[in-house]
Amino acid sequence: MLKINQLDKFFGKKQVLHQISFEIKRGHIVGLIGANGAGKTTIMKAILGITAFDGDIQLDDQKITVDNHSALEHVGALIEYPGLYPYLTGREQLLLFANGPQRHERVNQTIEELHLAAYADVKTKKYSLGMRQKLGIALAFVNRPELVILDEPMNGLDPKATMALRQLIIRKRDEGTTFLISSHILSELQKVADDVIIIDQGRLIIDATMSELLKKSQTYFWIATDQDELAQKLLAEQGYVVSNEEQGLKISRSSISSINDLLKLLWRKDIVIKDIKETQGDLEKSLLDVLASTK
Missing domain, CATH: 3.40.50.300 (P-loop containing nucleotide triphosphate hydrolases)
Known part of the structure; x- marks a missing residue:
């Protein structure tokens, strides 16, 4: 047009x-x-x-x-x-x-x-x-x-x-x-x-x-459990990029090859998963990444 x-x-x-x-x-x-x-x-x-x-x-x-x-x-x-x-x-x-x-x-x-x-x-x-x-x-x-x-x-x-x-x-x-x-x-x-x-x-x-722009930003899974500190330790030992935040465990999507394998790891240790969600790309983060890459 x-x-x-x-x-x-x-x-x-x-x-x-x-x-x-x-x-x-x-x-x-x-x-x-x-x-x-x-x-x-x-x-x-x-x-x-x-x-x-x-x-x-x-x-x-x-x-x-x-x-x-x-x-x-x-x-x-x-x-x-x-x-x-x-x-x-x-x-x-x-x-x-x-x-x-x-x-x-x-x-x-x-x-x-x-x-x-x-x-x-x-x-x-x-x-x-x-x-x-x-x-x-x-x-x-x-x-x-x-x-x-x-x-x-x-x-x-x-x-x-x-x-x-x-x-x-x-x-x-x-x-x-x-x-x-x-x-x-x-x-x-x-x-x-x-x-x-x-x-x-x-x-x-x-x-x-x-959608193309948002794909340029890192995405994460957020998982809330009944034992976040133990879950963080277990995941980190297996190579997951994970941090313990106020809303739960923040796990880099790029470090997850299979969400099923991740969940099985926690279940084997009798860790109860209360909530799980995947974040969408963030426009602000994508913009800052793009601008930084052009400097």
Whole structure:
């Protein structure tokens, strides 16, 4: 759906983006990850044609430039902080930006989806940070875009609002909407993103699926027993990489050739296994490992 090829960006003589190239598939949620100053927001602004750049950006085979925004007709975005008119209500702001037929119906539906009804008719100068953020997201959704670009959308949201937004994004994805999302809240990105793009100092480091990236991090089995100290000793003697943590025994997955053999070892010593689970890959750990490997 979106193709970025050899994207460069200069601020004066300083180059902040270096030959960035990637593609986004229709109906996917893509997480754009990197440290502060890595170039994430600049990439998003280039896609939206609001900052000059060198290179080629195409949306549905239509070229995007700072002078040609026709390809962006079906794109919604929230970049940095939402710009709101303080003396308009939330509903009035949405109506101002909504276009096409059935504007009022779409505004009402968006207010319902983002749970804005309690303050939709309050002037935005009275909004809290979280209320402003939710309205900014609503503005990105109101015209039912095919591509939604969100820069730090969870900023200022409480846990309940964050969960509701996550569920809405997944539901929209399932209906065919494509997302490019930048967020420092990696645990939330891990829950929604299909694909991941990692940027470091203006350079593309990783362009992969979420599952491919998570495989790069170490996974563990957690086992709780009635005799953790004895179990740790037995496992360590057999070559397992094991530590005794507050939640139980943490055993490196890479040191386990057969989980059945491990369990039999404990059973033979009459050790009762109370709980066992395998951790999934961790996005934060995977990211740190990837960045460390590039230094």
